[in-house]
Structure formats: structure tokens, C-alpha cells
Amino acid sequence: MIALRGKTTASTLAAPLPHSVWKLADSGTLDTQRRSRAFLLDGGCAAPPSFNLYLARSTDPRDDLPANTVRLPPELDYLSGGDVLSVSEDGERIRVLWRHRSRQNSILLTERCNHYCLMCSQPPKTANDDRLLDEAFELMRLLPRDTMEIGFTGGEPTLYGTELVDLLRLCTNLHPEAEVHVLSNGRRFADPEYAAAWASIDNPNLMVGIPIYGAEPARHDYVVQAEGAFNETVRGIVNLAQLKQRVELRVVLHRQTAPALPEIAEFIARNLPFVDQVALMGLEMIGLARANIPALWIDPTEYADELVEAVTLLDRSHVHTMVYNHQLCLIPRSVWPFAVRSISDWKNEYHPECLRCSVKDDCGGFFFSAKYKMSDKISAIEDGQAEPALLALGAD
Amino acid sequence: MIERSVHFDASGHSLDAVQRAAYRLSDRLSCEISKRDDTIEATLFLAEDAEDPEALIAEFRNEVLDQALRERIRTETSDIRNLVLALAFSKTGLTDTDV
Amino acid sequence: MSRFREPTAFQAPNADWQLLPFRFERIDERILLTNLVGEHLFLSGDEFQLLADGALPADSPLVRKLRAKHVIREGSDDLPVELLALKARTRYRRLAEFTSLHIFVASLRCEHSCPYCQVSRQSSDREAYDMSAETAALALDSVFRSPSSNIKIEFQGGEPLLNFELIEEVVERAEARNESEQRNLGFVIATNLALLDKRVIDFCRAHGVYISTSLDGPADLHNKNRPRPGRNSWELATEGIQRVREELGVDRVSALMTTTRSSLDRVREIVDCYVEQGLTSLFLRPLSPYGFAIKTKSFDAYDVDRWLPFYEEGLDYIIELNSQGTPMVEQYAAIALKKMLTNDDPGYVDLTSPAGIGIGAIVYNYDGDVYASDEGRMLAEMGDTTFRLGNLHRDSYEEIMLSDALLGPLEESFTGSAPMCTDCAFEPYCGADPTYHHATAGDYLGRKPNSGFCRRNMAIFKLLLDRYESDPSTRALFTTWATH
Numbered sequence: 015m016i017a018l019r020g021k022t023t024a025s026t027l028a029a030p031l032p033h034s035v036w037k038l039a040d041s042g043t044l045d046t047q048r049r050s051r052a053f054l055l056d057g058g059c060a061a062p063p064s065f066n067l068y069l070a071r072s073t074d075p076r077d078d079l080p081a082n083t084v085r086l087p088p089e090l091d092y093l094s095g096g097d098v099l100s101v102s103e104d105g106e107r108i109r110v111l112w113r114h115r116s117r118q119n120s121i122l123l124t125e126r127c128n129h130y131c132l133m134c135s136q137p138p139k140t141a142n143d144d145r146l147l148d149e150a151f152e153l154m155r156l157l158p159r160d161t162m163e164i165g166f167t168g169g170e171p172t173l174y175g176t177e178l179v180d181l182l183r184l185c186t187n188l189h190p191e192a193e194v195h196v197l198s199n200g201r202r203f204a205d206p207e208y209a210a211a212w213a214s215i216d217n218p219n220l221m222v223g224i225p226i227y228g229a230e231p232a233r234h235d236y237v238v239q240a241e242g243a244f245n246e247t248v249r250g251i252v253n254l255a256q257l258k259q260r261v262e263l264r265v266v267l268h269r270q271t272a273p274a275l276p277e278i279a280e281f282i283a284r285n286l287p288f289v290d291q292v293a294l295m296g297l298e299m300i301g302l303a304r305a306n307i308p309a310l311w312i313d314p315t316e317y318a319d320e321l322v323e324a325v326t327l328l329d330r331s332h333v334h335t336m337v338y339n340h341q342l343c344l345i346p347r348s349v350w351p352f353a354v355r356s357i358s359d360w361k362n363e364y365h366p367e368c369l370r371c372s373v374k375d376d377c378g379g380f381f382f383s384a385k386y387k388m389s390d391k392i393s394a395i396e397d398g399q400a401e402p403a404l405l406a407l408g409a410d
Numbered sequence: 411m412i413e414r415s416v417h418f419d420a421s422g423h424s425l426d427a428v429q430r431a432a433y434r435l436s437d438r439l440s441c442e443i444s445k446r447d448d449t450i451e452a453t454l455f456l457a458e459d460a461e462d463p464e465a466l467i468a469e470f471r472n473e474v475l476d477q478a479l480r481e482r483i484r485t486e487t488s489d490i491r492n493l494v495l496a497l498a499f500s501k502t503g504l505t506d507t508d509v
Numbered sequence: 510m511s512r513f514r515e516p517t518a519f520q521a522p523n524a525d526w527q528l529l530p531f532r533f534e535r536i537d538e539r540i541l542l543t544n545l546v547g548e549h550l551f552l553s554g555d556e557f558q559l560l561a562d563g564a565l566p567a568d569s570p571l572v573r574k575l576r577a578k579h580v581i582r583e584g585s586d587d588l589p590v591e592l593l594a595l596k597a598r599t600r601y602r603r604l605a606e607f608t609s610l611h612i613f614v615a616s617l618r619c620e621h622s623c624p625y626c627q628v629s630r631q632s633s634d635r636e637a638y639d640m641s642a643e644t645a646a647l648a649l650d651s652v653f654r655s656p657s658s659n660i661k662i663e664f665q666g667g668e669p670l671l672n673f674e675l676i677e678e679v680v681e682r683a684e685a686r687n688e689s690e691q692r693n694l695g696f697v698i699a700t701n702l703a704l705l706d707k708r709v710i711d712f713c714r715a716h717g718v719y720i721s722t723s724l725d726g727p728a729d730l731h732n733k734n735r736p737r738p739g740r741n742s743w744e745l746a747t748e749g750i751q752r753v754r755e756e757l758g759v760d761r762v763s764a765l766m767t768t769t770r771s772s773l774d775r776v777r778e779i780v781d782c783y784v785e786q787g788l789t790s791l792f793l794r795p796l797s798p799y800g801f802a803i804k805t806k807s808f809d810a811y812d813v814d815r816w817l818p819f820y821e822e823g824l825d826y827i828i829e830l831n832s833q834g835t836p837m838v839e840q841y842a843a844i845a846l847k848k849m850l851t852n853d854d855p856g857y858v859d860l861t862s863p864a865g866i867g868i869g870a871i872v873y874n875y876d877g878d879v880y881a882s883d884e885g886r887m888l889a890e891m892g893d894t895t896f897r898l899g900n901l902h903r904d905s906y907e908e909i910m911l912s913d914a915l916l917g918p919l920e921e922s923f924t925g926s927a928p929m930c931t932d933c934a935f936e937p938y939c940g941a942d943p944t945y946h947h948a949t950a951g952d953y954l955g956r957k958p959n960s961g962f963c964r965r966n967m968a969i970f971k972l973l974l975d976r977y978e979s980d981p982s983t984r985a986l987f988t989t990w991a992t993h
Contacts, residue, residue, distance in 0.1 A: 132513060229577035231586075232568055235519040245588045252595065277577055284548060284852070285592050306513065323981055330988040331851070433928055437958040479561055480532070480932050487530040490590065494530070494545060497594035498601065 017089035018110045023072065024085040030103040034145070035111065035152040036067055040095035050156060052101075054093060055083070067101070069093070084108075098156050100149050111153050117163060121150055123178070124169040129199055130239040131225075133268055133303040133310050138169060147174055147181065154184050165195045172202035179211045186217040193219050195262075200224035201243060203250030213257035221260040221290060224251060227271050229281035237270050248286070255288045264293045268303075268310040272317035279324035283331040292328055294321070296339030300383040313389045314344040322346050342377040343367075343393050350376075357381055365392050372397040412456040412463055416471065420448045427477035428452055434477075435470055520568035525584040529593065533557070534934040536971055544579045546596040547849060547937030551978060599852040600937075604863070608655040609856065610870035611662050612883060613648060615640050615669035615676055617875050620703065620737060639672040640875040645679050647901035648873035652683070653690055654906045663697040663721075665883070670704040673712075680716050697721050701735070701742065702749025710756050720753050722746055724764040724786065726772060726779035734769055750786050765792045773815060776823035784835055792840035793823045795965060813961045817968050824972065831986050838990055842973055845966075846991035848938045849973065853992075858882070860940035860966070862924040867898065867915045877901040879909050881918070884944040895947060918943035921953040929957040935970045939963075 858865025
């Protein structure tokens with residue numbers, strides 16, 4: 015599990031830092047800019063001049079740090095040139111905003127939210143955190159031109175209204191080739207003006223990922239703990255589609271949603287067939303999900319039939335469908351073509367059974383948080399094992 | 411010809427429902443319908459060699475009930491039906507897209 | 510966690526359920542419901558009673574099912590109305606496209622003499638029965654008057670290959686014209702393949718022309734239906750099919766079968782024959798009550814009740830083949846399933862309301878006469894010109910398309926206002942067939958309780974729904990057919 019935040023263990027800062035967002039340069043960095051750059055010291059070598067901030071690893075042998083330097087805790091020693099950090103004014107707290115080498119960066123825009131999902135992995139807070147949005151603007155300016163994927167999440171990013179649109183417009187202008195993905199409950203798009211503002215970003219690589227947890231209001235509203243959510247979300251999806259905006263629907267699978275998966279799939283296929291893709295997602299056992307295990311936990315093998323039915327229906331209705339965060343040994347083999355190896359590298363773990371599994375490299379493994387609750391049916395797939403077909407389907 | 415009369419209370423059954431029921435079953439029976447005061451009289455004519463006359467007459471009675479229900483649904487939903495179709499073909503509210 | 514509210518907090522507070530438009534039919538012990546756009550669900554007798562009595566609780570699996578399928582809504586809920594409108598709009602979208610299938614009767618000559626054939630058997634040397642270049646030019650004008658973005662020109666006859674020069678000319682002229690028109694233009698030749706030669710093949714390859722042919726089943730069955738002087742029809746058909754598959758491509762030829770009395774006990778053999786020929790699509794058609802069929806009494810050789818077991822056995826056999834890995838689609842089922850399981854319109858002119866006559870498909874006869882449908886042309890061959898809309902040499906496009914001969918049957922056959930159809934739960938899947946009803950009952954509407962068309966279609970819809978509901982793998986197969 016890779017740490018994304020930490021506290022520095024020493025500091026030689028003479029004054030508060032002038033700003034919070036810093037891009038790391040190291041001895042391998044060729045870029046000569048100094049604006050917003052911090053230098054990552056390398057072992058015993060001298061600090062190059064004119065940086066406003068230096069970072070030393072915990073293993074750096076120097077006892078006397080150069081001026082304007084902070085010492086990283088061991089869990090942040092992995093940082094390297096190209097990474098982008100948010101550093102508190104006093105130099106004590108560091109948040110990693112962007113890891114240059116990772117393909118799974120996720121930019122948190124706010125922890126505020128107008129939902130309170132039973133399984134929320136990012137429990138909502140109410141305090142004003144506009145600074146996260148400000149940092150995101152700055153981050154856009156610091157990312158390299160060849161950045162391929164940029165993901166924004168929350169909380170609920172659309173709470174920022176048109177400021178979110180402004181951010182995405184800046185992102186589009188500075189990174190026109192990047193795939194941009196925003197997670198949102200979609201309710202704000204029920205307002206046609208907001209949907210139009212979103213469409214005016216005019217980025218063909220922009221997609222919004224919107225969760226849907228039922229085929230009618232009662233189930234969905236219960237899962238997200240907000241009345242009227244289903245109606246606004248679906249209306250928002252329709253508005254976006256009419257403006258030809260790309261939409262992904264996400265269904266997190268747990269005890270409250272998995273039994274209804276075929277109905278949800280049917281509802282999507284019949285009412286929202288124009289969506290660009292559907293992602294069926296395994297539950298991450300963090301945040302509020304841990305507190306709600308009794309209401310949420312279901313062994314994936316228990317919903318195997320529903321999963322096959324839903325995936326089959328959507329796929330044959332020409333809706334691009336993907337299954338995330340499910341270990342391969344827990345899903346029917348007919349679903350494997352739809353399984354994506356998707357667990358973020360900073361969350362990835364494996365089970366002892368996996369050591370001798372022949373398909374380990376194709377499987378996403380587990381969330382680190384799975385240690386709190388996982389299926390007891392995890393078992394290695396032997397090479398040449400007979401088809402463990404949980405549901406035999408006709409020829410495709 | 412087997413001839414049987416079935417009576418319906420006009421306050422609880424509409425003439426329309428009885429007529430629609432008769433129409434639906436007209437491949438197996440023919441019918442004369444008259445209304446007098448509070449009673450609708452349906453005289454049914456079945457072929458002599460009709461397979462199960464009692465069952466057919468029972469089916470007619472049930473069909474009248476079903477038609478009464480259909481009538482109620484039609485009445486209750488006629489406004490919504492018009493609204494949906496008007497909305498489907500309106501230029502406002504739904505832009506002309508592939509949706 | 511006390512901060513989480515129970516499901517009851519998110520249920521409709523007053524159980525203030527309002528009905529959305531729906532229709533129902535009793536099928537055995539269950540009740541089938543279809544909503545305004547043809548989405549279906551089955552209820553038990555008790556469940557239906559709760560709905561009928563207005564006694565639904567605030568929440569229950571039944572309530573959720575009814576809400577998801579837009580059969581009920583909570584009083585103030587507008588989303589179901591908006592979604593129904595969107596779906597309805599999608600269903601009717603094709604109407605505005607107007608006529609997309611244009612049938613050119615290239616020649617009335619034919620060297621077969623099939624007993625059920627509606628086409629008059631003019632012998633091969635009578636040039637007076639070929640379409641002229643002049644007539645074809647006028648027909649092309651009519652074709653491009655249609656606003657449809659998809660245009661399919663289909664050559665029929667008699668045997669259209671007997672006038673192949675005309676086909677070449679029409680294709681080339683249409684393509685030239687399409688440079689500016691920019692429609693999605695396609696061509697089909699409906700032929701018995703006896704006259705397929707290198708010239709025809711090369712032309713079809715060069716212009717992307719599809720071939721449609723008849724294959725009634727095994728040789729003895731096919732040849733009995735299609736007597737021909739000289740070489741037998743089945744050999745020519747199957748050789749032709751293989752030749753087209755090899756020289757043009759496996760997807761460039763499709764076959765239809767016609768059912769006669771002799772077919773009824775042999776559906777598996779017929780399907781097997783199609784599989785042997787490498788075909789992946791089959792249309793289990795009923796015999797239509799037109800033309801020589803009535804004259805030679807082969808129409809009353811069977812009725813719908815005898816045809817239905819044939820269809821059911823064929824469909825089940827095809828489903829079984831698919832489960833074993835042999836791909837085969839039953840076309841009529843695929844068309845019906847598209848209407849049942851999606852909001853799309855398959856554009857099949859014989860199963861649509863308003864009827865597909867004229868506004869979906871139109872026929873330009875060899876002599877310039879314009880007919881509302883192929884069946885209408887066949888009736889004219891027998892002396893009934895009810896469905897003749899005019900003549901290309903004499904009448905303008907407006908006069909033809911706005912004639913009473915077209916508008917009358919369109920209006921009168923509309924199922925939305927037809928007795929029994931208005932109440933029928935299958936109406937969203939079904940269609941108006943004014944030609945059939947005119948031929949069999951004497952008016953455009955017919956009397957549905959006595960209509961073979963109605964009886965056949967209701968039985969097919971029930972059969973498809975039964976198979977759909979009963980088995981997940983059939984459900985998956987049907988979904989594939991519906992979305993093809």
C-alpha cells in the first residue's frame with residue numbers, strides 16, 4: 015500500500031512557503047524551470063541552487079540539511095522527479111497530488127458531498143475545502159503535456175458548479191490529448207443549463223462516471239441515502255446524452271444492489287442504452303463500507319447468476335460493459351472477458367492462495383482493505399482446470 | 411343454435427365493456443345486446459356442437475370484467491398517454507438527437 | 510450506524526400510485542402486462558389483483574417491478590413520463606424516414622411455374638413484360654423523392670435476371686445520382702439463381718449487390734413447390750447459393766422459405782438444409798393468401814392452427830442448434846423480438862402500424878404502375894386493383910403518394926384505433942396488414958377475432974415470451990437476435 019500523505023520529520027524552512035503546490039525535480043530532470051519546483055536531494059550530492067524548496071529522503075545521510083529543506087518520512091521515500099505534492103505552509107504536512115510513474119492518479123477535488131452512500135469510500139466532510147480545487151488548477155499547469163489520463167473525484171465535484179467547468183476547460187486546453195474522467199452523482203446535470211455548460215467544454219475525451227443503484231427510486235435513493243436522487247441522476251444522464259456527452263454508468267455491487275443487477279441492467283438497456291459504458295464494481299471495504307458490513311457484505315459467488323445475466327444482457331444490447339475489482343476465481347469464467355485488472359496500484363494486495371494461481375497476472379488481486387472482510391472461496395485456478403462454469407450459456 | 415341470456419347491472423357495467431367482450435369472442439359466439447333501464451341483456455348464440463358451452467359463457471362473463479378494467483385503465487391514463495405522446499413529438503424539452 | 514436511514518425512509522410516502530398507460534392479457538395462470546412502449550412483465554393473479562384494486566403497498570418487490578417497467582408512478586414523479594416519451598419517440602423515429610424499400614419489378618417473365626406463385630407465368634419470350642429504361646428512370650425519380658436516409662432497391666419479378674441489362678442500368682444510374690444525394694444506398698436481387706452467370710456475379714461484386722433467393726428445404730420439397738422445365742430448381746438454387754457465398758461472400762446471400770402443405774411435417778429437415786448450405790438465417794414464413802395460392806386451392810390446404818406447431822417446432826429446433834454452437838436466426842422471431850425487447854424499429858413493412866404500404870415500401874411494376882405493396886401487385890394480377898396507386902408515366906409523385914388508394918387503407922387499418930387491437934397487450938409488437946385483410950375479409954381492417962393474421966401473431970408473441978421467460982440462455986440468444 016503506497017502512502018499518499020505524510021509528515022515531514024525535520025525542516026530548515028526560514029519562512030512560510032509561498033504556495034502549496036510543488037512539482038518535484040531531481041538529478042534526472044532536464045526541465046530547467048524553477049517556478050513551483052522543489053528539488054529532491056539525492057544521497058550526498060550538493061543541492062543545486064535557486065530552488066525555493068528542497069526535499070531530503072529519510073535515508074539521506076546528511077545531519078545538517080541545506081536551507082529551505084524538509085526531510086521526508088520513510089513512507090514517502092518513493093517519491094521521484096515529476097511527482098507533484100501539496101505541502102503545508104509550515105512544511106510539516108505533505109499530500110501527494112500526482113505520481114508521475116503511476117497510471118492511476120486520482121485528483122480529489124472536495125470531500126463535501128450531497129449523498130451519504132452506505133458504502134462510501136470517501137466519507138463526506140462538511141468543512142470548506144476549496145483549496146483542493148485551487149490546487150487542482152495549479153496541478154493542471156504542472157502536468158506534462160503527454161499526460162494520458164487525468165481523473166477527478168470527490169465527494170461530489172459538481173458542488174463547485176461552474177468552477178468545475180472552468181477547471182475542466184483549463185485541463186482540456188492544456189492537455190487536449192488526455193482522457194479525462196470525472197466521478198459525479200450526476201444530479202447537477204438535471205439542470206439543463208449546467209449540462210449545457212458542461213457540454214461547452216467540448217472535450218471529446220471527457221467522460222463522467224455516474225453511479226446508478228436501482229431500476230427505480232426506492233433502492234437507489236436508499237443506497238445513496240438521499241431522496242429524489244434517482245430522478246435527478248437519471249434526468250442528468252439523459253440531458254448529457256442529448257448533448258452528446260460521454261457517460262459511464264457505475265454500479266457498486268453489494269448486498270443491496272447485486273440481487274437487483276438484472277433489473278438494473280434491463281433498465282439501462284431499455285432507458286439509457288446510449289451510455290458509453292457500464293462498469294460493475296466490486297466493493298471496497300473502506301470508509302463507510304466497513305461500518306456497514308452486515309448490510310453490504312455479500313460473497314460474489316452468491317450473485318454469480320445475476321452477474322452473468324446482467325453482463326450478457328448489456329453486452330448483447332451493444333453496451334460496452336466492464337467488471338472491476340472482482341477476483342477471477344470468484345466470478346464465472348464467461349465473465350472473465352469483461353473483467354478489468356483495475357485495482358489501483360496503491361491499493362493492490364494478494365492472498366496466499368494467489369501464489370500458486372495460474373491466472374494471477376490477469377487478476378486484479380485485492381484491495382488492501384480486503385483484510386477487513388473477504389470471501390472464503392478464494393482459491394487458486396490450476397492450469398488446465400475444468401471449466402468452473404457457474405452458468406452455462408449458449409454459443410456467443 | 412344454443413341461446414343463452416346473460417344479464418348485467420348497468421350501473422356496474424358499461425355497454426361498451428359488454429360490446430367489446432362480445433367482439434373479442436365473436437369467432438366463437440355471436441351476440442345481441444340490448445339495454446333496458448338498469449339492465450344490459452346479452453343474448454349469446456353458440457353453435458350446437460360448441461365444445462364446452464358453459465365454459466364459453468363463463469369466459470364471456472370474465473371477459474366483460476376484464477373489459478371493464480381495461481376501460482378504467484384507459485380513462486385513468488388517457489391524460490398521461492396524451493402527455494407522453496405530445497412530449498415525444500414536441501420540439502421543446504427533447505432536442506433532435508439520436509437518443 | 511445511526512446516521513444511516515432505513516429503506517422505509519426512501520419509499521413513496523403515501524403509496525400514491527398512479528397508473529401509467531398499460532394493457533394486459535391473461536395467458537394461462539399469469540397476466541402479461543405491456544406498457545406504452547411495449548416493455549413487458551408477467552404478474553401472478555394475486556399481484557394483478559392488487560394492482561387492479563389499487564391496493565399496492567408503499568414498497569414491495571412488486572411495486573419496484575411495476576415502477577421500473579413504467580406501469581405505475583408515484584403521483585408527482587415526472588421522470589417516468591419523460592423516459593416514456595423518449596422511448597416512444599425512438600420507436601416512432603423511423604416513420605419520418607418514409608419509404609426506404611423500393612421494389613423494381615424488372616421482368617414479369619419467369620421459367621418456373623410454382624403452384625403458389627402470385628406472379629403470372631408469362632413465358633420467356635414475351636419482351637412486353639420487361640421494365641423499360643424509361644420506366645426505370647421515372648421510378649428512380651420517385652425513389653429519391655423519399656427523404657429516407659437509407660434506400661434499398663430490390664429487383665423482383667418474375668425472374669429479374671431475365672432483364673439483367675435493366676438492373677445494371679438502374680444500379681449505375683442510382684449510384685451516379687447518389688453522389689449528390691448521399692443516402693445509404695443498397696441493392697438486392699431476388700432471384701431463383703437459375704440464371705446466375707459470371708456477368709451477374711462480377712456486376713454484383715463491383716456494386717455490392719446482395720442476393721436474396723428461395724430455398725424451401727430439401728430437394729424433393731423445394732422441387733415440388735417449384736416445378737421447372739429442364740434442370741431441377743433445388744440444384745440450381747443450392748449451387749447458386751454456394752457460388753454467391755464463395756465469389757461474393759457468405760453474408761451476401763440470404764434465403765427465404767415458403768411453406769406449403771408438404772412443409773408442415775418437415776421443419777427440422779428444412780432447418781437442417783439451411784445449415785448444410787452454410788446459411789445462418791431462415792424465415793419460417795406462412796403461406797400468404799394471394800395469387801395462385803387461392804386459384805389452385807393451396808391456401809386452404811392449411812390454416813393458422815396447423816401452421817403454428819410447425820413454427821413452434823422449428824423455433825425450438827433452431828434454439829437448440831444455437832445452444833450447440835450452430836448459429837441460426839429465425840427472422841420473424843428476430844423482427845418481433847426487436848420490437849419486444851428494444852425501442853428500435855426493425856422496419857419490416859408487414860408488421861408495423863401504421864402499415865408499411867407505400868410509406869415503408871413501394872412497388873414499381875414493369876409497366877410503370879405503382880403499388881402500395883408486393884401483395885397489392887399480386888392482387889392486381891388477379892384482377893383486383895385496389896392497391897394500385899397510379900402510374901409513373903401518368904401521375905406525379907404527389908398524386909401517387911396522396912391518393913385515396915394509399916391513404917384510405919393506411920388510416921383504416923391503424924391498429925391504434927382498431928377494435929380489439931386498441932385493447933391488445935401485443936399491439937406494440939404487431940402491425941396492420943390492410944392487404945391481407947382486404948384479400949381475406951373484404952376490408953382493410955378485417956375482424957381480428959377471425960383474422961388469421963391476428964391469430965398467428967398473437968400465438969407467436971406468446972411463444973416468444975414463454976421461451977424468453979423460461980430460460981436464461983434463450984433469453985441471451987433472443988437478446989442477440991433483437992439487437993442485431
